[in-house]
Amino acid sequence: MLKAVTHNGSFHADDVFAFAVLKAATKGAVTLTRTRDEAEFAAAEVLFDVGGVCDPARGRYDHHMRDKPYRDDGMPYSSVGLVWRDYGLRAVEALQPGLSAEQVAKVWAMLDQGVIRDVDISDNGAAPSIRAHVALLLETWNPTYAEPGRDENESFHQAADIAGLVLERSVAQAAAAVMATGQVEDAARTAADPRILLLTTKVPWQDAVFDLNLSQALYVVRPSGKAWSVNAVPPERGSFAQRKSFPDAWGGLRDEAFAALSGVADASFCHPALFICGAQSLEGAMALALKAAEA
Numbered sequence: 001m002l003k004a005v006t007h008n009g010s011f012h013a014d015d016v017f018a019f020a021v022l023k024a025a026t027k028g029a030v031t032l033t034r035t036r037d038e039a040e041f042a043a044a045e046v047l048f049d050v051g052g053v054c055d056p057a058r059g060r061y062d063h064h065m066r067d068k069p070y071r072d073d074g075m076p077y078s079s080v081g082l083v084w085r086d087y088g089l090r091a092v093e094a095l096q097p098g099l100s101a102e103q104v105a106k107v108w109a110m111l112d113q114g115v116i117r118d119v120d121i122s123d124n125g126a127a128p129s130i131r132a133h134v135a136l137l138l139e140t141w142n143p144t145y146a147e148p149g150r151d152e153n154e155s156f157h158q159a160a161d162i163a164g165l166v167l168e169r170s171v172a173q174a175a176a177a178v179m180a181t182g183q184v185e186d187a188a189r190t191a192a193d194p195r196i197l198l199l200t201t202k203v204p205w206q207d208a209v210f211d212l213n214l215s216q217a218l219y220v221v222r223p224s225g226k227a228w229s230v231n232a233v234p235p236e237r238g239s240f241a242q243r244k245s246f247p248d249a250w251g252g253l254r255d256e257a258f259a260a261l262s263g264v265a266d267a268s269f270c271h272p273a274l275f276i277c278g279a280q281s282l283e284g285a286m287a288l289a290l291k292a293a294e295a
Contacts, residue, residue, distance in 0.1 A: 001029050001030060001031050002022065002026050002029060002030040002031070002045055002046060003030075003031055003033075003043065003044055003045045003046070004019065004022055004030050004031065004032045004033070004044060004045065004046040004047075004048065005032070005033045005034075005035065005040050005041060005043075005044035005046070005047050005048075005050075006018070006019065006032065006033075006034055006047070006048050006049050006050055006079075007034065007035070007036060007049060007050040008034040008035050008036060008152065008153075009036075009152070010139075010142050011139070011141075011142060011155075011156050011159065012049075012123055012139055013080075013119050013122070013123065013132070013135040013136050013138050013139060013163075014049065014078035014079045014080040014081075014119050014120070014123040015048065015049040015079050015080075016138050016139075016156065016159045016160050016163045017080040017116070017119055017135065017138075017163045017167070018048045018049060018061070018079040018080040018082075018083040018084075019032055019048075019156075019160045019163075020160050020163035020164040020166075020167050021080065021083050021084055021087050021088060021091050021167065022046065022083060022087060023160070023164055024090075024091035024094055024095055024164065024167060024168070025087040025088075025090035025091040025094060026090075026094075027094050030046075032157075034152075034153055034156060036050075044059065045059050046059040046061070046083075047059060047060050047061065047062070048061040048062070048079045048082070048083055049061070049062060049063070049064075049078075049079035050062055050064075052064065052065055053065075054068070054069045054077075054082065056082070056085070056086050061079050061082040061083050061086075062079070063076065063077050063078055063079060063082060063124075069082060071117070071120070075117065075120065075121055075124075076120065076124045077120050078119060078120040078123035078124060079123075080116055080119050080120065080123075081112075081116055081117065081119070081120040084108075084111070084112060084116045085112075088108045088111065088112065088116070089104055089105070089108050091167070091171070092104045092107045092108050092111075092171055092175075095167070095168055095171045095172070096171055096172065096175045099175060099178075103175070103178050103179070106174075106178045107171060107174040107175050107178055110174040110177070110178070110207070111167075111170055111171065111174055114131065114170070114174075115131045115132075115135065115166070115167075115170050118131045118132035118135070119132055119135045122135070122136060134166070135163070135166070138159040138162060138163055139159075141155045141156070141158055141159035141162075142155060143155055173204070176203070176204055177204040177206075177207045177208070178207075179203075180203035180204050180205060180207075180208055181207075181208040181211060181212065183199060183201065183203050183208075184197065184199065184203070184205050184208035184209060184212060184214075185208070185212055187199050188212065188214050188217070193290070193293070194214075194216040194217065195216055195217060195218040195219065195289075195293045196217075196218070196219050196220075196221060196286065196289045196290065196293065197209075197214070197217050197219070197220045197221065198221045198222075198282075198286070199220060199221065199222040199223075200222075200223070201222070201223065202222050202223050202224065203222070205220050205222070205231075206233075206234070206237065206238075207237065209233055210236070210237045217233050217243075218232065218233055218243050218244045218289075218292075218293055219231065219232055219233065219244075219289040219292060219293065220233060221282070221285045221286055221289055224278060226280075227268060227278055227279065227280050227281075227285075228278060228279055228280070228281065228282050228284065228285035229276055229277070229278040229285065230246075230276065230277050230278060230279075230285050230288050230289045230292070231275065231276050232244065232245060232246060232274070232275045232276065232292075240275070242274065242275055244292070244293070245274040245275070246270055246274045246275075246277055246288075246292045246295075247274075247291075247292065247295045248274070249261060250262060250270035250274065250277060251270055251271070251272045251273070251274050252270065252271075252272040253269070253270050254268065254269045254270075255268060255269070258270055258277075262288060262291060263287075263291070264279055264284045264287045264288050264291070265284065266279050266280035266281050266284040267279045267284055267288060268280055277292075
């Protein structure tokens with residue numbers, strides 16, 4: 001059992017997530033003491049978010065010092081980023097067994113630049129992102145002054161259980177994106193038109209498009225339930241814009257109105273924001289993609 005120690009009192013998203021990472025990396029073989037007792041600090045194998053020292057070789061992961069640790073991009077770490085740096089690969093391996101070492105490293109990097117970094121940033125006083133807002137909800141598990149009977153340590157572990165589920169699903173989503181890269185690469189290699197990628201399963205495609213530098217791709221066609229969707233590719237990773245939007249006249253149309261205007265008999269909808277449309281058949285979806293590319 002790994003002996004971990006952190007501070008008692010109010011907890012934040014970073015120390016909650018740091019413990020969730022340790023639990024995942026050790027497959028639950030970790031004990032936690034929440035205290036301000038310096039004798040407990042000295043006895044800890046991993047001491048995080050307290051202690052005034054950042055020394056990974058000794059298992060010390062604090063970030064509250066004047067000489068605080070920074071990421072390569074100049075953003076300061078919080079305790080979760082520091083713990084993730086040393087235990088994240090093991091956490092990914094435990095949560096997604098069967099991935100290759102290269103895939104594990106890619107998943108680790110995606111979370112490191114995603115939810116982990118977002119918590120680091122918000123804990124250091126910057127404006128939180130949407131992902132960080134979700135993480136910060138864990139702080140509502142802190143007992144309030146009106147709950148004198150609410151146990152602080154029990155509350156921390158409840159929050160850590162939720163953080164563990166968020167971590168598990170974040171890793172699963174990232175792993176799916178990494179594994180989808182091969183399918184997107186095959187779609188690009190076999191495409192009759194490099195502007196249109198056809199995927200035969202509903203795999204995540206955005207990261208793969210940018211990782212593979214598919215600069216000509218404008219639309220991705222893939223199944224959506226029993227129908228087919230056409231997604232417009234954004235100009236850069238994470239953007240809500242499109243390299244080429246669908247025609248303005250399509251926006252917000254559905255069923256017969258959309259079919260009549262587009263000339264595709266089974267066209268079913270086009271989102272008003274012009275980033276996705278669909279048809280009942282693969283042939284219809286491919287026809288919409290081609291019409292949009294040629295518009």
